[in-house]
Amino acid sequence: MHLDSDAVDYVLSTTRSVRLRLDFERAVDPQIILDCIDIAEQAPTGGNRSSRRWIVVTQESQKEKIADLYMKAAGNWMIEARDKLAGSGHPNEKMMESAAYLAENLEKSPAIVIPTIIGTHDNSGKPGLFDSVIQSAWSFCLALRARGLGSAWTTAVLSEQDELKSILGIPNGITEIALLPVAWTNGTNFSKVDRTPAREITYFNNHGITFENGPSSPIAFTDEPGVTTEIDIDSSLSDVWRVISDINFPAQYSDEFVSAEWKEDGNQIGIGSKFLGKNANTSMGEWIVECTIDAYEEKRIFGWCTGDPSAPGARWRYELESFGSSVRVRHKVLLGPGSSGLTRIIAELPDKEEQIIMNRAASLKTNMENVLEGMKSYLEA
Incomplete structure (x- = not known):
C-alpha cells in the first residue's frame, strides 16, 4: 500500500484541540467512534498488554452530569478568566475564550469519550501507566481528524476523579486519562500554527x-x-x-x-x-x-x-x-x-x-x- 506522506503530514500537523468549531447540532454515528478506537488501539503499549479501556458517553443525562462536574472543576474559573481577559490583549485571551465556550457547551457534544487504563499511577517517576495510553488517545484524535471530526484534549475534570468514577461507574484500580468531546467540525480546513523550528x-x-x-x-x-x-x-x-x-x-x-x-x-x-x-x-x-x-x-x-x-x-x-x-x-x-x-x-x-x-x-x-x-x-x- 502506498502511503501519501503529504496527507499523513497534513493530518499530523493540523490536528489540535477544537472547541469553537465543534458542530454540536450534527449527530455522530457511534460506529465512527468505534472505528477510531480500533485505530487508536494499534498504538504501542507497555509489555504489549491490552489494558486500555474506553468510555463513550452519549446519554443526555450522563453528559449533563459530566458537564456539571467539568464546570465545577474548572469551567467557572474559565468563564471568569475569559470575561476578565476579554479585550485585554493578554497572551491567554483567545485560549480562555475557547475554553470557556467548551465549558458552557460541553453537554451539547454528540459524544464524550474518556480513555482509561487498568492500573493506578504510583507517582514514582518511573515509566508507568501514561506511557501506555497517551499515544493511543492522541491516535484517536488523529483518526477523528482524518474523518472530518474534531475533539479537544481536556483534563480539568480529572481533579474530581472520585465523582467522575461515581457518575460513570468506574471501579477503583482504573485510571481516567482525559476527557474528549467528539463532534463533526464546522469545516475541515485547519491551518498549521506557528511552532519553534x-x-x-x-x-x-x-x-x-x-x-x-x-x-x-x-x-x-x-x-x-x-x-x-x-x-x-x-x-x-x-x-x-x-x-x-x-x-x-x-x-x-x-x-x-x-x-x-x-x-x-x-x-x-x-x-x-x-x-x-x-x-x-x-x-x-x-x-x-x-x-x-x-x-x-x-x-x-x-x-x-x-x-x-x-x-x-x-x-x-x-x-x-x-x-x-x-x-x-x-x-x-x-x-x-x-x-x-x-x-x-x-x-x-x-x-x-x-x-x-x-x-x-x-x-x-x-x-x-x-x-x-x-x-x-x-x-x-
Missing part, C-alpha cells in the same frame, strides 16, 4: 547543543554549532526586558564576559547600534570585540552579532515568551560563520576540530546557564 529545539548528543546544518560526523565548524539555554522567571515582561537589554548585567554571573560599553548613546538602542564587549578566559586570554545589534523587537527579542555583521563570529540572542505572570527566557548563541578566536584555534589544531567545538560549547553553556540563574534570582527576589 526543529533546529532550534532539537539537541544533538547533549542537551542544549544545536546545529544550523548537519551535523556532520565528525562535527565541523561549517555545521554552525550553537548553544541554547532556557529558564522560566516569575516576573513581569517589562522587568525581564529591562534586564536582558542591559548589556552589562551578564558580567555579574559570567566568568568570561567582563563588561560592555555602548559606542553611542545607549538610550537610543535599535538595529545597527554598536557596543564593545570585553572578555577574558584562560584559553583565549583577553579580547575586545565590536558587537552590532541585529535583532530587536521590544519585549520579545534582543540580539547582537560579533565582528563583521555580514560574516559574524557569533550571533547572540535573548528571546522572551510571556505567560502572563511569568516569562520564559531563551538565551542562545550560534557560532560563526565568520572568523573568531575559535576558528583560529581550529586552524592550529584541525585534527581536533570536533573536540575544540564541543569544549567551547560546554564552556558557553555553563556561563549562559549561570547568567539565566542569576537573572531569575535577581528578578524574583
